[in-house]
Amino acid sequence: QVQLQLWGAGLLKPSETLSLTCAVSGGSFSGHYWTWIRQSPGRGLEWIGEINHSGSSNYNPSLKSRLTISLDTTKNQFSLNLSSVTAADTAVYFCARRFFHSCFGPWGQGTLVTVSS
Amino acid sequence: DIQMTQSPSSVSASVGDRVTITCRASQGIASWLAWYQHKPGKAPKLLIFAASSLESGVPSRFSGSGSGTEFTLTISSLQPEDFATYYCQQGNSYPYTFGQGTKLEIK
Numbered sequence: 234q235v236q237l238q239l240w241g242a243g244l245l246k247p248s249e250t251l252s253l254t255c256a257v258s259g260g261s262f263s264g265h266y267w268t269w270i271r272q273s274p275g276r277g278l279e280w281i282g283e284i285n286h287s288g289s290s291n292y293n294p295s296l297k298s299r300l301t302i303s304l305d306t307t308k309n310q311f312s313l314n315l316s317s318v319t320a321a322d323t324a325v326y327f328c329a330r331r332f333f334h335s336c337f338g339p340w341g342q343g344t345l346v347t348v349s350s
Numbered sequence: 351d352i353q354m355t356q357s358p359s360s361v362s363a364s365v366g367d368r369v370t371i372t373c374r375a376s377q378g379i380a381s382w383l384a385w386y387q388h389k390p391g392k393a394p395k396l397l398i399f400a401a402s403s404l405e406s407g408v409p410s411r412f413s414g415s416g417s418g419t420e421f422t423l424t425i426s427s428l429q430p431e432d433f434a435t436y437y438c439q440q441g442n443s444y445p446y447t448f449g450q451g452t453k454l455e456i457k
Contacts, residue, residue, distance in 0.1 A: 293445040333400070335382055
């Protein structure tokens, strides 16, 4: 059974770069898109972007200028980097697998990232 | 972006009740619609994909219907573990978008 576990810094100052990593275990890393999603009180659930095992990525246009999603196939991990963060980037961040019919499952447990001076 | 609008935003119901949640898309999305259940502090859980297909392991009291722009999630007989927030999500086109959520509370 596929499981996702994510980690990264939970407290950032404005203008810093948010970095999170998600490790995939228990299933195939290839053949799927691996996705980042965030949830905040103001924006609800927001799709951030995705990457597949060959490195092909798709980003939310609202974040594209600040966003990099990368992967390490040797470790079955993928990462999120979001630069120049502001308080508006404060959210719970999730990683998830996108699969059949462009739905998401399973999801990682989520991690709170707070941006505050 | 495709806007997803859920109604109601919240609903109070009792164990054993039948509950229906509606999700409307701002443009047609065929059957590219999923439903999730989310409990505080936990990962969202996929319930329904392709508008009406039940994810493996999800109880049969959950069902989905609809196509185009209007969709419904129905819980036929509420159980105590079903009290949570439910979200719809469109997978028709980028960027993928979610509804604002429907909080299902105990009456």
